[in-house]
Amino acid sequence: MGRPRTFDDDVVLSRAMEAFWTNGYGGTSPAQLAEATGIAKGSLYNAFASKRELFTKCLELYHRQVAELAKGLLEHPGTTRECIGAALRFVVDSDLAQPLRRGCLVGNTAVELAGHDADIAQKIRGMQDESTGWFEARIQRGQRDGDVSRDLDPRAYAEYLANTLAGLRVMAMTHEAPVLYRIIETTLSTF
Template sequence: MVTAHSSTNSIRPENVSETHDRRARVALNAIPAPWPAGVPEYGSRSRAFLTCRSKTITVRVMGRPRNFDPDTVVDRAMETFWTHGYANTSPAQLAEATGIGKGSLYNAFGSKRALFDLALDRYDRLGVELAADILNRPGATRDCLAAFLCGLADADLAQPVRRGCLAVNTAMEMAGHDAEIARAVRATQDHMIAALEARIDQGKRDGDVRADTDPRSMAEFLMNTVVGLRVMAKTYDAPTLHRIIDTALATL
């Protein structure tokens, strides 16, 4: 496993300037965007960085400054890690995907592991925002949950490479021997459980979910269903996945 301490990936920031902050790490002094209502916030490890879309970094390479939007870089890195996994993503692949030279990339972000941590946090935020958007739409609870689960499955099936879920893939690859990654993946799952729980609880108040349903337990069960769907989407077809969703939601 390549870590942040590997000699091939630990290149210290050097001669880096930032529009509003001369420190190499752009995570500092940014104004965070609002977090979706009803969902607990995740750790502050890189939240400010990922929500500061008005900033650019200026990295000086051999006397010539190069500007880039850090969030765009993290998005592209996230897609690369998602497709290839952490260990199988090389510095050259990251440089190609982001359009930034390896030296400039690591001057700005510090290491492959630091960039991966930002990408995983970005994935977490995007997932919570997607869940909030779909689950908070008008309609019956079961219909909203079905739209969310089917949307995840269908999106996986539509990809040229069926890569599943970045968080699940990361758990399988790294969580067993990396405590920090295990905590990050657990946080991602907890945020999704909280979003599901809030919608089920609302359904109880609206009267379209059985009164004896425990929102937390049901949300955990559906999160387990989501994880299984994202894995099975790598090998199964849409009708099978949709049957699984129908069965899971029949318990509501």
């Protein structure tokens, strides 16, 4: 029944995500999206209704990818401090390894759109809360394992780490590795 898609939705989504990540929502035109994905504007709108909806899907894809990575990193063997340090350093390394500094799509979107768009703001908030949750879970495990003090409030400390991470990704837009590593060291020295 009907002609099938000639493109893989996930591949298109992934390429569109790269474009949005590089240029922001407002900075990415339908023409650029067509160019980046390799399919025509018409097909893009047929498949994803609007630029807004395509962006939302890209944002969700980004978050899913981050989630997978983050969980992997935090479940690695090692102490809580080692794990969290490795995770933060990994993010910084990834940011710096790219030819263009792009920051974090979630953070960038918070800055670009959250103030004007309650819907997006809520989605972003949800993603940030989830990230905080990963840190929280790792800290709680640390308390069970005995390498994190029971006096530490896991939620508060997870929020603190999420904030540090948000900061790092802004700082990575303009700073080099030594400064960023030093910030991570100082952060880790606090527990």
